[in-house]
Amino acid sequence: MSSNKKRITPQSQDFSEWYQDVVREADLAEASEVRGCGIVKPYGLKIWELIKAELSKRFEADGVENVYFPIFIPIENLHAEKEHVEGFSPELAVVTHGGGEKLVNELAVRPTSEAAMYPTYAKWIQSYKDLPLRLNQWNNVVRWEKRPRPFLRWSEFLWQEGHTAFATEEEARAEVWKMLGMYRDIYEYMAIPVFMGKKSEKERFAGAVMTTTVEVMVRDGKSIQGATSHYLGTNFAKVFGVKYLGEDGKEHFAHQNSWGFSWRSIGAVIMAHGDDNGLRLPPNIAPIQVIITPIYKEETMGKILAFSRKVQSELTGIRVKIDERDGLTPGFKFNHWEAKGVPIRIEIGDKEASGGELTLFRRDLNVREKMSADNLKVKIEQLLRDIHTNLYNQATEFANTHIHRIESLDEIKDQVGYFEASWCESPESEKLLKEKFSMVSRVLPKKYEDAAPKNKKCFITGGEAKHDWYFAKSY
Amino acid sequence: MSSNKKRITPQSQDFSEWYQDVVREADLAEASEVRGCGIVKPYGLKIWELIKAELSKRFEADGVENVYFPIFIPIENLHAEKEHVEGFSPELAVVTHGGGEKLVNELAVRPTSEAAMYPTYAKWIQSYKDLPLRLNQWNNVVRWEKRPRPFLRWSEFLWQEGHTAFATEEEARAEVWKMLGMYRDIYEYMAIPVFMGKKSEKERFAGAVMTTTVEVMVRDGKSIQGATSHYLGTNFAKVFGVKYLGEDGKEHFAHQNSWGFSWRSIGAVIMAHGDDNGLRLPPNIAPIQVIITPIYKEETMGKILAFSRKVQSELTGIRVKIDERDGLTPGFKFNHWEAKGVPIRIEIGDKEASGGELTLFRRDLNVREKMSADNLKVKIEQLLRDIHTNLYNQATEFANTHIHRIESLDEIKDQVGYFEASWCESPESEKLLKEKFSMVSRVLPKKYEDAAPKNKKCFITGGEAKHDWYFAKSY
Numbered sequence: 001m002s003s004n005k006k007r008i009t010p011q012s013q014d015f016s017e018w019y020q021d022v023v024r025e026a027d028l029a030e031a032s033e034v035r036g037c038g039i040v041k042p043y044g045l046k047i048w049e050l051i052k053a054e055l056s057k058r059f060e061a062d063g064v065e066n067v068y069f070p071i072f073i074p075i076e077n078l079h080a081e082k083e084h085v086e087g088f089s090p091e092l093a094v095v096t097h098g099g100g101e102k103l104v105n106e107l108a109v110r111p112t113s114e115a116a117m118y119p120t121y122a123k124w125i126q127s128y129k130d131l132p133l134r135l136n137q138w139n140n141v142v143r144w145e146k147r148p149r150p151f152l153r154w155s156e157f158l159w160q161e162g163h164t165a166f167a168t169e170e171e172a173r174a175e176v177w178k179m180l181g182m183y184r185d186i187y188e189y190m191a192i193p194v195f196m197g198k199k200s201e202k203e204r205f206a207g208a209v210m211t212t213t214v215e216v217m218v219r220d221g222k223s224i225q226g227a228t229s230h231y232l233g234t235n236f237a238k239v240f241g242v243k244y245l246g247e248d249g250k251e252h253f254a255h256q257n258s259w260g261f262s263w264r265s266i267g268a269v270i271m272a273h274g275d276d277n278g279l280r281l282p283p284n285i286a287p288i289q290v291i292i293t294p295i296y297k298e299e300t301m302g303k304i305l306a307f308s309r310k311v312q313s314e315l316t317g318i319r320v321k322i323d324e325r326d327g328l329t330p331g332f333k334f335n336h337w338e339a340k341g342v343p344i345r346i347e348i349g350d351k352e353a354s355g356g357e358l359t360l361f362r363r364d365l366n367v368r369e370k371m372s373a374d375n376l377k378v379k380i381e382q383l384l385r386d387i388h389t390n391l392y393n394q395a396t397e398f399a400n401t402h403i404h405r406i407e408s409l410d411e412i413k414d415q416v417g418y419f420e421a422s423w424c425e426s427p428e429s430e431k432l433l434k435e436k437f438s439m440v441s442r443v444l445p446k447k448y449e450d451a452a453p454k455n456k457k458c459f460i461t462g463g464e465a466k467h468d469w470y471f472a473k474s475y
Numbered sequence: 476m477s478s479n480k481k482r483i484t485p486q487s488q489d490f491s492e493w494y495q496d497v498v499r500e501a502d503l504a505e506a507s508e509v510r511g512c513g514i515v516k517p518y519g520l521k522i523w524e525l526i527k528a529e530l531s532k533r534f535e536a537d538g539v540e541n542v543y544f545p546i547f548i549p550i551e552n553l554h555a556e557k558e559h560v561e562g563f564s565p566e567l568a569v570v571t572h573g574g575g576e577k578l579v580n581e582l583a584v585r586p587t588s589e590a591a592m593y594p595t596y597a598k599w600i601q602s603y604k605d606l607p608l609r610l611n612q613w614n615n616v617v618r619w620e621k622r623p624r625p626f627l628r629w630s631e632f633l634w635q636e637g638h639t640a641f642a643t644e645e646e647a648r649a650e651v652w653k654m655l656g657m658y659r660d661i662y663e664y665m666a667i668p669v670f671m672g673k674k675s676e677k678e679r680f681a682g683a684v685m686t687t688t689v690e691v692m693v694r695d696g697k698s699i700q701g702a703t704s705h706y707l708g709t710n711f712a713k714v715f716g717v718k719y720l721g722e723d724g725k726e727h728f729a730h731q732n733s734w735g736f737s738w739r740s741i742g743a744v745i746m747a748h749g750d751d752n753g754l755r756l757p758p759n760i761a762p763i764q765v766i767i768t769p770i771y772k773e774e775t776m777g778k779i780l781a782f783s784r785k786v787q788s789e790l791t792g793i794r795v796k797i798d799e800r801d802g803l804t805p806g807f808k809f810n811h812w813e814a815k816g817v818p819i820r821i822e823i824g825d826k827e828a829s830g831g832e833l834t835l836f837r838r839d840l841n842v843r844e845k846m847s848a849d850n851l852k853v854k855i856e857q858l859l860r861d862i863h864t865n866l867y868n869q870a871t872e873f874a875n876t877h878i879h880r881i882e883s884l885d886e887i888k889d890q891v892g893y894f895e896a897s898w899c900e901s902p903e904s905e906k907l908l909k910e911k912f913s914m915v916s917r918v919l920p921k922k923y924e925d926a927a928p929k930n931k932k933c934f935i936t937g938g939e940a941k942h943d944w945y946f947a948k949s950y
Contacts, residue, residue, distance in 0.1 A: 034545045067515065093572070098567070098619045140546055155573075
């Protein structure tokens with residue numbers, strides 16, 4: 001049986017190929033018969049379920065409640081908000097027939113649910129006592145993709161979309177940043193540092209007053225928009241009539257937010273942590289945290305399997321599995337679990353089963369370590385924490401050392417990473433940047449929001465710069 | 476403020492109206508702008524999440540893995556299995572446009588995923604070593620409904636669909652019954668007894684060789700199909716090429732099953748347990764298991780609220796909430812939580828807060844009880860178990876006393892419940908029954924599967940009877 005290691009293209013050779021190879025070799029997902037849509041396999045979906053469970057717990061602790069609205073939206077609802085429909089029309093899937101008949105009113109498959117939910121919010125919200133309203137949906141949405149990429153760009157994807165309404169702009173804006181903070185935290189849970197801040201006018205969500213983002217720098221230096229949190233102002237409220245009677249006895253429009261996080265986060269995990277041997281999973285979201293690989297001959301099999309099971313039974317509360325598959329070489333199994341990014345491998349041969357030290361392989365460092373078998377659970381739990389921290393530190397180190405300060409377009413070379421530059425923030429200049437360098441603004445970092453730009457002149461137009469921004473190519 | 480009790484139509488007056496009223500007054504769900512589709516509100520969705528979490532845990536313990544396939548199915552896939560397409564064509568929602576263009580190949584929104592998954596199963600399954608394959612999806616499906624009813628019949632619904640493949644018919648058939656047993660068990664978890672067994676040829680899933688069902692008798696005597704588990708034989712395997720190379724070196728078609736359980740189970744819970752005051756929730760799936768209602772005047776408010784919080788803090792691990800809403804009468808609050816079916820209410824007034832006994836209201840019996848406050852958690856946990864058992868016993872008693880043995884069509888009167896009769900099992904006779912009495916066979920009870928019919932003559936045709944069956948009107 002050939003080594004599966006060879007089936008992964010090195011990152012340095014072709015990062016896109018590497019990504020596709022890892023998705024396949026780690027058995028995360030594959031293309032489906034429906035162009036643009038993917039099939040997420042058990043190992044990939046389990047990662048999503050682990051992320052979802054954690055984020056869901058945090059939302060609930062924050063008082064957010066879950067709700068379910070229909071997947072179909074009357075097309076006319078989408079047309080009600082002008083910017084919104086312009087943003088999403090090109091990506092819609094449209095249902096024209098239902099129950100054997102042509103529909104009088106065509107339905108869009110939801111690309112996002114503002115236009116599905118807010119007409120109902122208008123009924124639910126009558127008085128200031130009905131506010132704030134903070135609801136969330138875990139569901140599937142469809143945005144037609146011409147150039148699909150696993151997890152990052154599929155026509156259908158799983159996500160959560162929070163939709164909230166407040167009496168005042170102040171409360172709404174405060175929640176935008178609070179939810180963005182939750183997204184930063186869930187990325188930290190995945191050992192990924194993010195760059196958080198505002199989006200430019202051009203990159204803003206269609207229909208929003210302000211979009212904020214957490215951006216993830218991945219190992220080819222490109223950026224992944226990790227999640228977004230939007231202040232919608234009263235744009236949708238005016239269109240759908242989301243009004244409340246205030247304590248002052250007058251009618252006011254509600255201030256609304258929406259915020260979303262999808263399984264493209266799995267794409268970020270793959271690209272932020274993966275190496276030439278495949279996936280490296282942060283322990284918190286690893287479906288298998290510890291893989292035990294027994295290495296035996298026929299005569300030692302019983303003893304070694306028994307010892308393996310003993311080790312497994314000690315590791316309560318840890319997601320641990322024994323690879324009992326027969327007829328595969330140790331090397332094949334090692335490569336297999338390395339490609340799947342399992343954080344710790346415990347190799348158990350005759351020596352280990354005879355009461356000697358255990359042999360551990362750490363996927364974050366790709367090194368073997370010896371460890372005595374006593375008090376194993378506590379030590380493995382500590383090691384999982386160490387691996388988390390180490391992955392986080394590696395990613396942070398990478399991100400911090402791949403930001404290139406530039407003062408003019410001439411300085412843009414093929415460097416890996418983000419470009420930091422002082423910018424005038426005009427949509428025209430961003431359009432130019434995109435055309436010439438396939439690059440857009442990614443984020444106005446929060447730390448620079450209230451700071452003067454380092455250079456008073458815009459690096460694109462030479463006009464007056466407003467802030468320092470990060471620019472990068474992106475997925 | 477008027478009593479909300481009056482807003483629920485008595486069951487005896489109009490059971491359908493009663494159901495709609497309870498769905499509204501318990502704040503479970505409402506109709507959406509999209510005809511046939513509903514909005515499930517936080518309280519209703521939480522019930523679904525609690526059911527889902529439990530069933531999901533049981534599937535996982537049984538080795539079933541979760542997967543996600545696209546919501547869209549190429550129409551030609553659906554047409555591949557003749558019975559399957561005949562069964563589902565009238566209910567399809569069809570996407571004809573995507574990404575701003577007319578699609579060359581139209582897509583169906585999945586009504587169920589056999590035709591979406593099995594072409595891929597054909598790729599995944601090559602050898603007997605790849606079997607059994609046991610996968611499940613939690614997702615949304617669409618079946619166009621002309622006469623929608625909350626939870627029970629909406630055009631879009633949430634469910635799980637398991638899809639498995641085995642080397643032999645024997646293994647496949649054994650799993651059909653095992654999964655049906657899991658459905659029986661999850662209904663028991665909801666304090667609902669079921670009638671389990673086979674469906675008739677006419678009521679069989681479109682494309683299946685055998686359909687099994689768990690049927691729930693609800694309080695107007697009608698039946699709800701609670702979940703189904705199908706043996707598909709090699710019908711789909713032949714169409715989609717799901718084949719494996721056996722140990723014998725020959726190619727064989729895989730034997731396949733599918734099994735599904737949806738949020739119509741919430742409809743069954745409402746109708747099996749509810750009374751004229753609203754919902755009665757079994758504790759296992761109650762979003763709030765204990766509601767504390769403080770009853771105070773201005774001068775006692777501080778003391779009573781403090782005591783209420785103390786009681787709440789003692790009930791760790793129980794889903795407990797204090798109704799701190801101001802300006803509502805105790806009576807209003809009592810009706811409110813009774814309509815929502817909260818199993819236990821603890822009423823805390825001045826006397827209780829002064830260290831006297833607690834006053835509890837049991838929703839299963841609609842009676843008040845006194846209880847000393849010491850060792851409260853243990854006693855409340857026991858009471859929740861008692862309430863579960865009592866609801867289960869009530870439902871069992873109802874079901875057992877509402878089966879009417881009949882020997883001929885003449886004996887069908889307007890009785891509430893199931894009719895038990897010896898039947899020839901011919902589709903024609905079932906068609907006649909449906910036309911004349913709006914009634915079909917619900918289930919060949921497992922206990923009667925291998926027993927001789929009580930009457931040798933069919934109660935419809937007078938021909939030779941094969942088994943004793945249950946017949947009923949249904950939702």
